[in-house]
Amino acid sequence: MSRPPVLVLEGIGHAYFGRYVLEGVRLRLHAGEVAALLGPSGSGKSTLLAIAAGILDPLRGTLERGYRRHAMVFQEPRLLPWATAAQNIAYPLRLSGLGRAARDARVAEVAALAHFDPADLGKYPVELSGGMRQRVAIARALAPAPDFVYFDEPFTALDPGLRRAMQDLVIEAASRHGFGALFVTHDVQEAVRIAHRVLVLDAGGRGLAGERVVPGVPGARDARTVFETAHGWLAHDALFQAVEGSDERTAGWS
Numbered sequence: 160m161s162r163p164p165v166l167v168l169e170g171i172g173h174a175y176f177g178r179y180v181l182e183g184v185r186l187r188l189h190a191g192e193v194a195a196l197l198g199p200s201g202s203g204k205s206t207l208l209a210i211a212a213g214i215l216d217p218l219r220g221t222l223e224r225g226y227r228r229h230a231m232v233f234q235e236p237r238l239l240p241w242a243t244a245a246q247n248i249a250y251p252l253r254l255s256g257l258g259r260a261a262r263d264a265r266v267a268e269v270a271a272l273a274h275f276d277p278a279d280l281g282k283y284p285v286e287l288s289g290g291m292r293q294r295v296a297i298a299r300a301l302a303p304a305p306d307f308v309y310f311d312e313p314f315t316a317l318d319p320g321l322r323r324a325m326q327d328l329v330i331e332a333a334s335r336h337g338f339g340a341l342f343v344t345h346d347v348q349e350a351v352r353i354a355h356r357v358l359v360l361d362a363g364g365r366g367l368a369g370e371r372v373v374p375g376v377p378g379a380r381d382a383r384t385v386f387e388t389a390h391g392w393l394a395h396d397a398l399f400q401a402v403e404g405s406d407e408r409t410a411g412w413s
């Protein structure tokens with residue numbers, strides 16, 4: 160690929176209390192590329208994302224970040240409860256010192272991008288549904304125009320219909336604004352829907368088990384292609400057996 164790498168990880172390893180959860184992770188993401196990170200619960204997805212984003216220092220390995228500015232979206236929207244939707248979205252813009260008029264214009268722009276109804280901008284988080292709160296979180300992340308976004312299972316708590324709408328939002332925003340992303344998910348269909356490339360973490364803490372390029376382009380894949388690709392991988396590709404087969408939360412239950 161000729162585009163420059165925006166995230167380069169070499170030999171990344173990490174352990175908690177002497178127990179290795181990641182080892183020898185080598186990863187290279189390119190500008191505008193959306194990569195989904197899959198793996199069973201406890202395989203180290205969130206740890207790897209936190210290391211890549213600079214929240215956590217790895218025990219081993221090196222990182223290079225070539226992007227200009229990143230943003231993060233988590234499973235919980237993490238909104239300020241005492242601030243309105245508009246004030247939450249404007250928060251990073253205030254921190255960067257942007258003036259009031261420019262801020263208001265940008266809030267309106269990203270709220271529209273997140274399909275958040277302008278009539279609800281004056282509402283507080285407690286007055287919003289889960290899906291509306293997650294739209295605010297996405298609008299807030301996009302407000303400072305990041306060129307890279309980290310998503311940590313952002314839609315896991317949402318119902319399937321809303322989930323697909325939010326996935327569409329990410330696909331549309333990523334292609335319109337050209338940001339790259341590392342998107343952690345448990346869901347192979349979600350990964351196939353939104354990503355250019357799917358990375359799979361090994362269940363036993365040995366780093367990346369492998370990767371697959373998703374045929375086609377995010378946003379241009381129809382529902383049938385997404386379904387058949389995901390189910391084909393789960394049924395016939397050994398790389399994906401571990402994703403659903405050895406979940407830390409269900410291990411030893413039967």
Ligand SMILES: Nc1ncnc2c1ncn2[C@@H]1O[C@H](COP(=O)(O)OP(=O)(O)OP(=O)(O)O)[C@@H](O)[C@H]1O
Pocket residue numbers: 175176180198199200201202203204205206207345
């Ligand atoms: N701060 C911590 N201290 C100790 N152990 C931790 C800590 N954070 C994570 N772990 C352990 O490290 C392993 C990897 O955790 P991590 O959250 O990165 O996995 P994950 O793949 O994101 O899991 P999930 O899908 O359940 O969110 C797990 O066994 C977890 O219990």
